[in-house]
Amino acid sequence: MPNFHTQTLKPLSYPCTYKETTFSYEARSKRGNKLVMASTQGENILIRIHQKEGGELLVKGDKVTRPTQASFLQKILIDFRDASEAKEQFSNIEPKKFLEVKHSPYLKEIEFFANHFMVEREIWVEIGFGSGRHLLHQAKKNPHIQFIGLEIHKPSIEQVLKQCELQGIENILVIDYDARLFMEFLPSNVVGRIFVHFPVPWDKKPHRRVFSAAFIEEALRVLHVNGTLELRTDSQLYFEFTFSQMMQLSKANVQVKKNAELEITSKYEDRWRKMEKDIYDVTLTNESASLPIPKLGTLRFDECVDFSKVLDGFKDDLLRGDGFFVHFEELFEIDDKSGLIRLSFGANERNEKCYILIQEGKLSYLPDRILATKSNLAAHTLIKEWFHGICD
Numbered sequence: 001m002p003n004f005h006t007q008t009l010k011p012l013s014y015p016c017t018y019k020e021t022t023f024s025y026e027a028r029s030k031r032g033n034k035l036v037m038a039s040t041q042g043e044n045i046l047i048r049i050h051q052k053e054g055g056e057l058l059v060k061g062d063k064v065t066r067p068t069q070a071s072f073l074q075k076i077l078i079d080f081r082d083a084s085e086a087k088e089q090f091s092n093i094e095p096k097k098f099l100e101v102k103h104s105p106y107l108k109e110i111e112f113f114a115n116h117f118m119v120e121r122e123i124w125v126e127i128g129f130g131s132g133r134h135l136l137h138q139a140k141k142n143p144h145i146q147f148i149g150l151e152i153h154k155p156s157i158e159q160v161l162k163q164c165e166l167q168g169i170e171n172i173l174v175i176d177y178d179a180r181l182f183m184e185f186l187p188s189n190v191v192g193r194i195f196v197h198f199p200v201p202w203d204k205k206p207h208r209r210v211f212s213a214a215f216i217e218e219a220l221r222v223l224h225v226n227g228t229l230e231l232r233t234d235s236q237l238y239f240e241f242t243f244s245q246m247m248q249l250s251k252a253n254v255q256v257k258k259n260a261e262l263e264i265t266s267k268y269e270d271r272w273r274k275m276e277k278d279i280y281d282v283t284l285t286n287e288s289a290s291l292p293i294p295k296l297g298t299l300r301f302d303e304c305v306d307f308s309k310v311l312d313g314f315k316d317d318l319l320r321g322d323g324f325f326v327h328f329e330e331l332f333e334i335d336d337k338s339g340l341i342r343l344s345f346g347a348n349e350r351n352e353k354c355y356i357l358i359q360e361g362k363l364s365y366l367p368d369r370i371l372a373t374k375s376n377l378a379a380h381t382l383i384k385e386w387f388h389g390i391c392d
């Protein structure tokens, strides 16, 4: 990930603009770490300045607000380095060829699916599309279908968006989101096929697998009658695990194949075939219509707080509920009336990392897109109680 090391940074007076980047504020923590809010072309990114032993400063994008297109972060870090006259000791932010920074209309944020997505035609979903070979092939072959590609690896996302532009493909929407959480955002009975090709097997950490009883249940809800959930894998263990999960259903139509040929092979498939590994397909067909579900929405605060009381009462704190947690990690002070709290919260196995911005007594999440899933809602209630405990 783009970052640079320096001994010194000239202080900026906030807010200020350098080239196309605006730096709005700086926040400092008691541990000596700093955050700078930077914006360019509608992207808001926190720069994190970490004080290393020996006084050296490591400057990088904060994970919480990292943009999907790495080139935005690169551009912002270059502007920050130049504005603060840093002398780099190590850097990987200068691209060999400066990438043109622009938004793709086909790259969507999760709020789009939570609030604006309209189902106008049948949807097919590919989970973990990697190099995108299968997704691009299917999209070209089926122009009447709306494809949704899910991936968490940013370079793969950039590569597929570029291919969509080069090949004039307009029926793929790409989202950088964990597939285990995404299905909650789709309406019931709208998906024709869900492809999960060569997922990471996670043999030692099965809870990180895309497939689980909860995932299969959500997949069946979004599939229309005769829609299919399709796993293709080289891992016998993953195949057996998925098959047994499907067999836990009270009624299931499952088809299994070994070494079946597809018209397109992915990068991973080519690799396994060269090694003469067996390939397994498990296809679950949905046979019943599901009830509609309400839209999820995002988490918001209504309460007002006194920042000075938060400053006095803050400590690194881990709170636990039934299957969820909240960890208040670090407080950053912008000035005596405003600041940021870094926290992680949510379901034990799928947590969110974010900040709470406190400004003029008002609280808001940063990024402002924490979705109201069941475990996030429970954690949000605990967070509100924590603020009441400190401020009331």
Ligand SMILES: C[S@@+](CC[C@H](N)C(=O)[O-])C[C@H]1O[C@@H](n2cnc3c(N)ncnc32)[C@H](O)[C@@H]1O
Residues within 6 Å of the ligand: 127, 128, 129, 130, 131, 132, 150, 151, 152, 153, 156, 177, 178, 179, 180, 197, 198, 199, 200, 210, 266, 267, 268, 269
């Ligand atoms: C082994 S690769 C397979 C890529 C591609 N399907 C192929 O066959 O070449 C697995 C891909 O799934 C992505 N992935 C892993 N966990 C994911 C998750 N929870 N949600 C979405 N994508 C995920 C990884 O980033 C990776 O690109």
